[in-house]
Amino acid sequence: MGNLLVITVVSYFGAKFHRPKIIGAGVLLMGIGTLLMALPHFIMGRYKYETAATHTNDADNFTVISTCSSDTQNTVQQLVSGCQKGEEESSPTWVIVLLGNIIRGIGEASIGPLGMSFIDDYALPENSAFYIGCLQTLGVIGPIFGYTLGSLCASLYVDIGLVNQETITITPQDSRWVGAWWLGYVVSGLLTLLAALPLWFLPRALPENHQTSEQDHHSNQHKHTPSITEIAKDFGPSLKRLLTNKIYLLYLVSNVVAFNAFAIFITYTPKYLEQQFGQSATKTNFLIGLTSIPPVALAVKI
Known part of the structure; x- marks a missing residue:
């Protein structure tokens, strides 16, 4: 961009x-x-990866306990079949x-x-x-x-x-x-x-190309440096x-x-x-x- x-x-x-x-x-x-x-x-701050997944009695869902983003444990209930996600901190x-x-x-x-x-x-x-x-x-x-x-x-x-x-x-x-x-x-x-x-x-x-360098030096002695306005035209x-x-x-x-x-x-x-x-x-x-x-x-x- x-x-x-x-x-x-x-x-x-x-x-x-x-x-x-x-x-x-x-x-x-x-x-x-x-x-x-x-x-x-x-x-x-430091990255915290203490995340544990435990299955409940219901086979259709499980509970995720996460402390990755805060010091306190947040419990998020997710339904596997419906792919329902808990809120994530941005x-x-x-x-x-x-x-x-x-x-x-x-x-x-x-x-x-x-x-x-x-x-x-x-x-x-x-x-x-x-x-x-x-x-x-x-x-x-x-x-x-x-x-x-x-x-x-x-x-x-x-x-x-x-x-x-x-x-x-x-x-x-x-x-x-x-x-x-x-x-x-x-x-x-x-x-x-x-x-x-x-x-x-x-x-x-x-200085490797002496001929070009001498031409530029000679040209600069006889020509003024163009202004930004002149170049922009x-x-x-x-x-x-x-x-x-x-x-x-x-x-x-x-x-x-x-x-x-x-x-x-x-x-x-x-x-x-x-x-x-x-x-x-x-x-x-x-x-x-x-x-x-x-x-x-x-x-x-x-």
Whole structure:
């Protein structure tokens, strides 16, 4: 959502200014948004899984005693045949996760378009294709590392470091188990913040292509830096030319179809394996990351 809101504006206006710093600011936003998504864990308190199910004399119903959400025991009568559910407490902290994800998406919008255009403009012609290929490859294999990290975090108890692990009587195979879902966001958020630092020290033009750098330096001496108003005047005509380019639209549609299937796969397949085959989140993430994503990523690249 955040990516879609700003990617058009960022890719157009960002190309007119210092692209490495704009990319660095975007990566910094990604790190902040990722860390923000882990915040609910630190404000919601410890997880309590003391839940017991006991059958009554009536074979059509059972009683569930739960202390997961409060210190006092609440008894909820559920009818199995009618699938009647008791009231569940809701938490507004999902808004924090949504906000963090939107901020992360806004920061991510600068990496793809500005990064590839920066490489294409200032790298040597014989090297630019290799650099852009490396950038796209890293983006494709990223989910492999993400699922591997998610598998590791899911195998750790959610309150790791706060409770004595010897007192935990459930395992990841138990339906009441909650893994350290927040730990992956903390690790990736901190790594993202570190990755933003070098980008702030990159020059506006890479010195590798001396001819291009000298031309830009000579041009900047004779031309004034255009204002945002002057740049904005050409935004509408540029967008119109782009949307009327049949080759570009065909390429855009093909990419949307390809990555739509990829997004659906990585979103729903893990949950399907958990629910239909009784696999734990740890094993599911590991299987998806190492056995499924590589061939899908290779097919997309081909």
